[in-house]
Every structure is written in C-alpha cells, then in structure tokens.
Amino acid sequence: MLRPASLDGNGRPALADWTEASREALKADEQHLVDRCLAGDAAAWEAILHQHARRIYNLCYRFTGRVEDAQDLSQEASLRIYRNLASFRANEGSLGTWILSLTRNLLIDHYRRHKYDRLTDSLDSAPAGADQSERPPELASRETRPQEAGLWRREVREQLGLALQRLSPELREAVILRDLQDLDYKEIAAVLRVPEGTVKSRINRGRIELARLLRPNLRGQAAERGGGQ
Amino acid sequence: MIEPLNCSQFEERLSDFEEGALAPELAAAMRAHAQACGACAALRQAVRETATWLAELPELELPPALIPAVLARTTGRRELVSWRATLRSLGGIFWQPRVVMGFGMAVFALAVLLNAAGVNLRQLRWRDLTPRQLALSAERGMHRGWARGAKYYNDLKVVYEIQAALQAVQRNQPAPPAAAPNHRNRNQDPNAVFGYAREFASAAPASFSGRAAARPRANFAIESDLS
Ligand SMILES: [Zn+2]
16 A cells, blocks of 8 residues: 655655646746736735735834834835836745845845934933843843743843844844744845855854844853853 | 865855755864854854844734725725715705716816827727836827927817816815826726716716806817817
8 A cells, every 4th residue: 555665766856847847837827827917907906015025014014113104114115016016026036035136135225324313312222222231131041930931022022123123124134034034044135135055154153143232241252151040 | 074164164165054955064164163262152053043033023914004005006996995885975065056067077078188199088998008008108108298299288178177177066066086096096996087077977877967058168169179
C-alpha cells in the first residue's frame, strides 16, 4: 500500500512539478486580476483590497506607531497602488511584494517629509522625557506571578512598539517585514530592492538595537554580568 | 578550527547563528565566544527574548471604514449604490418635468465636459474608462485642450444655464443629490456614467424634449455647439 518510501520515490518529482505549476498558476491569476482591474472591473479591485489591505495597514501602523497615521497612510498607499496597477508585472514578482513595495516607498516618503517635525517634537518634549534612562525596570525582570502576567505583557508590547519607532527607518522596516509580517529574506529583498545580504544585516542590527533599547543595562557592554534575575 | 571571534564579529553573525544558518565551525566559534564573554551572552539572551516578543505583537484588525473609503475614492462603487438608492428614495420629486429637465441638461453638460477631456461618447467603450485609459486620454487632451479653449468657452455658457435651471428648481424642492458622487468618481466608473444616463433615459425623454423646446434660448445654444 502507500508506504512513505514509495511515496517519496514517486512523489517528489511530481510534487516539484506541482509546486512549479501552482506558482505559474498563481502568477497568471494575479496578472489576470490586475488586468481585470485595468479593464474597469470594480469587483477585481475590491478583491485585491480585501486580500492585501490588512497587511498594508499593519505595516503602516508598526512603522509609524500611530493608528491615525496608519489609517491615512494605508488609504494613501491604496490609492497609489490603484493608480499604478498598470505597472505591475506578474513575472517580476508577486502582487503582495509589489504592493508592500509601493506602501514602503510611501512610508519612507512620509518619514522624510516629517523628519523635521519629529526632530522639533522630540526637542520640545526632551525635558519631560529623558526616557532613555527612565525606561521602566520591569522589562528587565519578568514578572512571573500569573495575575500580573497580562499587565506585563501589555507593557512589553507598548515598550516594543515605542522602541521600534526609535530604530532608523531602514532597520525598522526590515525588522517589521521579517519578524512581524513573516516575509522571507528573498521577499524582503524584493520589497526593499536591496541585496539579500543587506536585508540580513539590517534585520540583525535592528534586533540587536531593539534588544538594547528594551534592556538599557546591556548598553554598557562591560562584563557586568550575573547578579539579578 | 577557526580564529576566535571578537565581540563585533559575534554581533554581526548573531541572527544567522540563532537561525542555524552558520557553518558548523563558525557556529562553534560563536558558542565559544558566548561562553567566554558575559556581555555577548547577555546580548544573545536579550535578542532571543526580543524576537519572541516581536512574534507575539498582535496584528491589528483593519478599521471597517478603510476599504469603503478607498473604494469611494477609486472605483466609486459604494457611492454609486447609495447614490442610486437616494435617487429612488426621492421618487416622485425626481420625475417632475422641471427636475427631469435639469437633469437632462446636466447629462448634456457632462457629455460636453467628457468631450473636452478627450472622451468620445459615441465610441465609448468599457476600456476607455479604466484608470490607464483615462490617464492616457487626459494626457492627449492636454495637448488639444488649449487650442479648443475658445470653442468651449461657449459651452461654459450652456453649463451656466444648466446651473441656473437647477438652482431655480432647488429653490422650491429639496436638493437632488447631484453633488454626492464627485466628478472624478463618475469618470472612473463606467457604471456611474452609464447608470446615470440609463436611469434618465428610461423615464425622461418625452418630457425632456418637450420642455427643451419650450426654452428657445437654451435650445439655440445646444444646436450651435453641436454644429
Ligand atoms: Zn563579546
């Protein structure tokens, strides 16, 4: 009957063919969907939105850290996507990658436009928040009592969201795409249009930077170890 | 055996190490450094935790208004539905001769404007109203636009008359929802243009032509523009 060994023997080439075929089919489907949009089929555009809007929105939210900004920017990104549908080519990459790429370009534009605002903002708030040193110590020692676990978790999320905002946009987008949106290195390279090696190193640096922001005592890298916990 | 790593070399390879992407000798060198260097061991632990926390960050639900808002600004689909519903709910008012006449004039004005933008209504096909085609024809229109400026100045007079007629109606009736879908949406969605014309054509022609004839000045302007 069906023994794993025989399945492997016969199944593998067939499976490879099948995945290749399904990849081609997906490509054709995506191009077809986009072509329908371009031909004025409103339902096709609606289908694309339903499929991708949530990811666009979450990318915008994690990048800006603000719900209102995420709403505005994801709407703007969707309009940009709609207007540029004619430039989508299925054989140059998936629709999802292309959409994230346009969204990401918008986010970077937005970041550059508002760089100065943020600079003056942070200068204004500097006296109140010397927040680097004021980071709550709870993060460094996990609260294990169950009734406080939820609170602790919420605190971690909040701090992590804030820490993401403090990364440079290059590191931030790379970490978001990898660790929050689960894209692989190849896909991220396609979205950001940089080599895979660059993607890897940005993700690595981003994670380390985040870890240091969340645990300020790591910064002084001296052998001040042991003690705590 | 390869050379021992320093701290920055350890950092550089940390993600690869954690993801098991390093060659065995290099991975061994990483382990050796982590055993010897407390700071790097602590960093490794912290990066692991950070990765866990990142993975646990919840994905936000899409705000329910977002997709409808995008649709309204692209295909105009949602708005079209409510626009038709409003028309229907206006019922009796809409079919009064004066209102019908006003809408007839508005349809004509739209045709004039589309024509000015380079859209030929007689040969209008589904494809002409896609974003790409509209962009193309707008571009083509730009070149011709200036040369035609003088001619269409006369058309503006017609549009002005239409506005005046509509305003006269609005003084006595609740405002028809003509302003609801904006002009751009109507251009982009073929249904919006056709639907509008269809609803008008299905019930209006008789009273429209009757009324139009009763207004010689407007009628004259229309004829001169068609010639
Ligand atoms: Zn070290």
